[in-house]
Amino acid sequence: MLELHDVHAYYGNIHALKGVSLTVDEGEVVTLIGSNGAGKSTTLKTISGLLRPRLGEVRFEDGVLNAVPPHQIVSLGISQSPEGRRVFPRMTVAENLEMGAFQRTADATLQEDFKRVYRLFPRLEERRSQRAGTLSGGEQQMLAIGRALMAKPRLLLLDEPSMGLAPVLVELIFDIIRTINQQGTTILLVEQNALMALGVAGRGYILQTGQIVLADSADRLRQNDDVRKAYLGG
Amino acid sequence: MAVAAARLPSPGGLRGLARNETLRNRVIVAGLLLLGVAYPFFYRMIPSAIPAPDLNNLIVMSYYAILALGLNIVVGFAGLLDLGYVAFFAIGAYTAAFLSSPHFDIHLTWWIVVWVAVAIAALSGILLGAPTLRLRGDYLAIVTLGFGEIVPLVFRNLPGDITGANQGIRPIDPPTIPLAGPWGDQLSFSNSNLQLALYLVLALLVFSYWLCQRMRDSRLGRAWMAIREDETAAASMGINTVNTKLLAFALGASLSGFAGAFVGAYQTAIFPESFRFSISITILVVVILGGMGSLRGAVVGAFALQYVNLTFLRWVGQYVNPPLNSVGRSTGIEFLENFVLHSYNFLIFGIVLVVMMVVRPEGLLPTRERKAELHGIGVAAEETAATADEVATHETALEEAGEAVTIEDLPPEDQKRDR
Numbered sequence: 001m002l003e004l005h006d007v008h009a010y011y012g013n014i015h016a017l018k019g020v021s022l023t024v025d026e027g028e029v030v031t032l033i034g035s036n037g038a039g040k041s042t043t044l045k046t047i048s049g050l051l052r053p054r055l056g057e058v059r060f061e062d063g064v065l066n067a068v069p070p071h072q073i074v075s076l077g078i079s080q081s082p083e084g085r086r087v088f089p090r091m092t093v094a095e096n097l098e099m100g101a102f103q104r105t106a107d108a109t110l111q112e113d114f115k116r117v118y119r120l121f122p123r124l125e126e127r128r129s130q131r132a133g134t135l136s137g138g139e140q141q142m143l144a145i146g147r148a149l150m151a152k153p154r155l156l157l158l159d160e161p162s163m164g165l166a167p168v169l170v171e172l173i174f175d176i177i178r179t180i181n182q183q184g185t186t187i188l189l190v191e192q193n194a195l196m197a198l199g200v201a202g203r204g205y206i207l208q209t210g211q212i213v214l215a216d217s218a219d220r221l222r223q224n225d226d227v228r229k230a231y232l233g234g
Numbered sequence: 235m236a237v238a239a240a241r242l243p244s245p246g247g248l249r250g251l252a253r254n255e256t257l258r259n260r261v262i263v264a265g266l267l268l269l270g271v272a273y274p275f276f277y278r279m280i281p282s283a284i285p286a287p288d289l290n291n292l293i294v295m296s297y298y299a300i301l302a303l304g305l306n307i308v309v310g311f312a313g314l315l316d317l318g319y320v321a322f323f324a325i326g327a328y329t330a331a332f333l334s335s336p337h338f339d340i341h342l343t344w345w346i347v348v349w350v351a352v353a354i355a356a357l358s359g360i361l362l363g364a365p366t367l368r369l370r371g372d373y374l375a376i377v378t379l380g381f382g383e384i385v386p387l388v389f390r391n392l393p394g395d396i397t398g399a400n401q402g403i404r405p406i407d408p409p410t411i412p413l414a415g416p417w418g419d420q421l422s423f424s425n426s427n428l429q430l431a432l433y434l435v436l437a438l439l440v441f442s443y444w445l446c447q448r449m450r451d452s453r454l455g456r457a458w459m460a461i462r463e464d465e466t467a468a469a470s471m472g473i474n475t476v477n478t479k480l481l482a483f484a485l486g487a488s489l490s491g492f493a494g495a496f497v498g499a500y501q502t503a504i505f506p507e508s509f510r511f512s513i514s515i516t517i518l519v520v521v522i523l524g525g526m527g528s529l530r531g532a533v534v535g536a537f538a539l540q541y542v543n544l545t546f547l548r549w550v551g552q553y554v555n556p557p558l559n560s561v562g563r564s565t566g567i568e569f570l571e572n573f574v575l576h577s578y579n580f581l582i583f584g585i586v587l588v589v590m591m592v593v594r595p596e597g598l599l600p601t602r603e604r605k606a607e608l609h610g611i612g613v614a615a616e617e618t619a620a621t622a623d624e625v626a627t628h629e630t631a632l633e634e635a636g637e638a639v640t641i642e643d644l645p646p647e648d649q650k651r652d653r
C-alpha cells in the first residue's frame with residue numbers, strides 16, 4: 001500500500017533522512033521506532049507531503065507522492081495525527097473534527113463518522129463544544145486522532161500518540177489504535193514507547209540518525225537484545 | 235427544525251433563545267438602517283450643542299466600514315498582516331477614473347465600472363499575494379507596506395497623460411439612474427446629492443457585510459481560520475493553503491476596490507495624494523479596535539473612529555481651541571496659539587489604541603474565540619452558559635441527521651462566531 005524507497009530528505013543542509021526504505025501493507029499496523037531526532041517525524045512529513053524528499057520515492061498504491069501537494073495527499077486517503085497534536089486551539093472540539101473532514105464537504109456519511117469518532121472517544125462527545133485549547137493533553141491527543149479519522153483515511157499516520165500521557169491513558173490510546181485498525185484502517189505508528197508500539201504492531205522498523213537499522217516482526221524485535229537495551233529498558 | 239425543537243422541549247427552549255438573539259440582531263440592524271435612511275431628513279434639526287455627523291461624514295464612515303470589512307478578511311480571518319491595503323483602494327478609484335471620465339474619454343456607466351474595479355483590485359491582490367505567500371509575520375508586513383507606498387507613487391509619477399500625475403483625474407462621472415422627476419432628468423449619486431450618495435454607500439455596505447458573513451460561514455471561511463490558527467495543521471487537513479491565502483488577498487482587495495470605485499465617483503475627482511499610508515493604518519486600527527475577525531466590530535469600529543475623527547474632535551475643538559489660542563497669544567507660546575485639536579487625531583488614535591490594548595485587547599465587539607482567549611478565566615462562566623446552549627443546538631442537529639447533513643448544516647456554533 002505504502003512504499004518508501006531510498007528516501008533522502010533535508011532541512012537546508014541538515015541531512016535528516018539518509019535513504020529510508022519501508023513498506024506498509026493493507027490492513028497492517030507498522031511501527032517506526034527511534035529515539036529523539038532519529039527522523040521519525042521527518043519520515044511522516046515526507047509521506048504527507050509537508051516535506052519533499054530530495055532523492056528516492058514515496059509510493060502510495062499505484063502513484064508516486066513525491067510531488068503531490070499535501071491537500072491532495074489527504075484526498076488520496078492518507079491523513080496524519082501530527083506530533084504535538086496541533087489541534088486548532090480556538091475552535092471547539094466539534095469544529096476541529098469538522099476541519100478533519102475538510103476534503104469531504106458534501107459527503108452524506110459525514111454524520112456517521114462523527115458518531116464513529118464519538119464512539120471511540122466518548123470523552124470528545126462530552127466536550128464537543130469546548131475550545132480545543134482548553135482540553136487536557138490526553139483529550140487533545142484523542143482529538144488529534146479523531147480529527148485525522150474524520151478524513152476517512154485508508155492509511156493513518158500517528159506521530160507519538162502516547163507522548164506526555166499517563167500510563168492508564170497510554171493503554172487506552174493503544175486500545176483505541178487497535179480498534180481503529182480492526183475497523184479496517186491501515187496504520188503507520190511512530191513511537192518512542194517501543195513496548196506499547198510493538199504490542200499493537202505486527203511489524204516494526206528501527207530508525208537511527210536517519211537510517212533504518214533493523215526491520216522485523218514485532219515479536220522478534222521484542223526479543224532482540226539490541227532493541228531491548230536501547231528501547232525497552234534492558 | 236421546528237419538529238426537532240418540539241420533540242426536545244428543554245433544548246428547544248434554549249434554541250428558542252438563540253433564535254431570539256438572531257431576531258434581536260436583525261431588529262437592531264433594520265433599526266440602524268432605517269435611521270440611516272431617515273437621517274438626511276432630520277439631521278439639520280439637531281441642535282448644534284449635539285455633535286451630530288453631517289452627511290459627508292456619514293458617507294466617509296460607511297466607506298471606511300467597507301474598507302475595514304475587506305481588510306478584516308486578510309488580517310482578521312486569514313491572519314495575514316497587510317500594511318499596504320490602501321493600494322487596492324487607489325486601484326479601485328483609478329479604475330473608476332480611467333473608465334468614466336474625460337481623461338481617456340471613456341464614459342462607461344458606473345454600474346459596470348464598479349465591477350471592473352473590483353476585478354482589477356482582486357487581480358492586484360493576487361499579484362501581491364503570489365510572491366509574498368511564503369513570507370510570514372514581519373516580512374509579509376514589510377512587503378505589503380512597500381506595495382502600499384509604490385502604487386500611489388506610480389499613479390503620481392507616470393506621465394500626466396497616463397494617470398494624471400499630481401493633478402489627478404477629474405471630473406469623474408457620478409453613478410446615475412436615468413429616472414426623471416422633480417429632481418431633474420436623472421438621479422445622481424455624488425457629492426452634489428449627498429442624500430442619494432449616502433443611500434448608495436449604505437447599500438454597498440450592506441452588500442459587503444452580507445458577503446463577508448457568507449464567506450465567514452463557508453468552507454473557505456473555516457479554511458482561513460484554520461490557517462490563522464496553525465498553518466501546518468491546516469495543510470494536513472487537506473486545505474490548499476496557497477490558494478486559500480491568495481483568495482484572502484484577492485477578496486480583501488476586491489472590497490477595497492469596491493470602496494475605491496465608489497469614492498472616485500462620489501468625489502468626482504481623485505488625486506494620488508489622497509491615498510496615503512495613513513489610510514492603511516487607519517483601516518488597520520479600525521479592525522483592531524473593532525475586534526479582529528469580527529464583522530460587527532469592523533463596522534462599529536469604522537463608524538466610531540471616523541465619527542471621532544471627522545465630527546467629535548472638531549466639535550470639542552470649538553470649545554477648546556479658542557481659549558487655548560488666546561492664552562497662546564497673550565503668553566506668546568506658539569504651540570498654544572496655533573492649537574487645533576483635530577489636527578492631533580493620529581496622536582489621539584494612538585493613545586486610544588494603547589488604552590484599548592490594556593483594558594480591552596479583544597476589541598469593542600470581539601468574536602467569541604478572541605474574547606475567550608484573551609480573558610481566559612474571566613469568561614469561563616459565560617463559556618459554560620454558551621456551552622449548554624450549543625450542546626443543545628448540536629443535539630438538535632444530530633437529531634436531524636436522518637437525511638444527508640452537509641458540513642454547512644452541522645455546526646450551529648459557527649453562527650455564533652460573531653456574537
Ligand SMILES: Nc1ncnc2c1ncn2[C@@H]1O[C@H](COP(=O)(O)OP(=O)(O)OP(=O)(O)O)[C@@H](O)[C@H]1O
Nearest residue numbers: 011014016034035036037038039040041042043192
Ligand atoms: N524544521 C526543521 N529544521 C531543521 N532541522 C529540523 C527540522 N525538523 C527536524 N529537524 C532535524 O531533523 C532531525 C530529525 O528530526 P525529527 O523531528 O524527524 O525527529 P524525531 O525522530 O521525530 O524525533 P522526536 O522523537 O524527538 O520527535 C533532527 O536532527 C532535527 O533536529
Ligand SMILES: [Mg+2]
Nearest residue numbers: 040041042083
Ligand atoms: Mg518526532
